[in-house]
Amino acid sequence: MTILDRLTRRQLLAHGGALALGAPAGLLGAAGSAQAQTLLDNVRVLCGFPAGGTTDAVSRRVADKLRGSYGRTTLVENKPGAGGRFGVEELRRATPDGSTLLLTPAAMITLYPHIYRSLTYKPQDVTPVCTGAQVQFAFAVGPRVPESVRTLKDYLAWAKANPGDASYATPGAGSPPHFVAALLEKESGINLNHVPYRGSAPGVQDLLGGQIGAMSSPVGDYLVHRKSGRVRILATSGAQRSRYTPDVPTYAEAGFPALTMNEWYGFFMPAKVPADVVQRAATAIKAAISAPETIEAFAQFGMEAMANTPAELAKAVHDEHIAWAAVVKRVGFTPED
Incomplete structure (x- = not known):
């Protein structure tokens, strides 16, 4: 297995992380009823990139689908700058009550700790929820x-x-x-x-x-x-x-x-969010990205919709963080301030 074979393929595919579109209608209905009872009033979906870009477009597609299934209102907040780092920093400061999500490429969480000396966050400062897409x-x-x-x-x-x-x-x-x-x-x-x-x-x-x-x-x-x-x-x-x-x-x-390497986009919450809230969000996100119109929208950007569980995403973050250290060393990249 090569260095980059360890990135994404094993964690997100071998664990059954590929998107499942065939859930029984009864189960989806039961999940919808339970979610309706626990809707949050205001949900923010953070995006660490400017409006109009790929990450922003994906954020808005999913945020629209989360309205009524996870939150009564859902808004995308763009926090552009520093190559996506500002979005993670904003998430880290958010209240851990489930009302704030971040959609980000994996690199902000798994790679950046190895290439920025002054990074203000660590992978353990965020809670993995669910993947959204891969490229x-x-x-x-x-x-x-x-x-x-x-x-x-x-x-x-x-x-x-x-x-x-x-x-x-x-x-x-x-x-x-x-x-x-x-x-x-x-x-x-x-x-x-x-x-x-x-x-x-x-x-x-x-x-x-x-x-x-x-x-x-x-x-x-x-x-x-x-x-x-x-x-x-x-x-x-x-x-x-x-x-x-x-x-x-x-x-x-x-x-x-x-x-050999893909990159996934993942949804995260602040650290210390209750496990039941994380699971509700993961269920809602998986339903959102399984919608045919969402899959079609992702395809416009050369992206493939996919989802996994919070535990599988947490393992992917852990393993990729370790694997990126080897890649950075192999390339001889000098960490930046």
């Missing part, structure tokens, strides 16, 4: 790279022959897509120049404009542009090919099994 990462090239480059092997050969153009963008230094590409450098032995951006959007813009040749980012960032032929996706990071790019090989198929 694969992808390596893509744009018009700056010759049309003849059609595979990851082609790109690496071209990059080796053209070191001055061998630059790749990521959504940020220390982000999971950065570590995937950094491992590609390590595994291939070819030096690539990392250019971190402040989020995916500006990186994709420069990829399309030819200011930079390649990019490592979530697969959903490229789907529209791939249809138009403006980008070529060379590899994806899942254990299997992405359902959105079934004709694109995985990194493992391209000869780099150590780059």
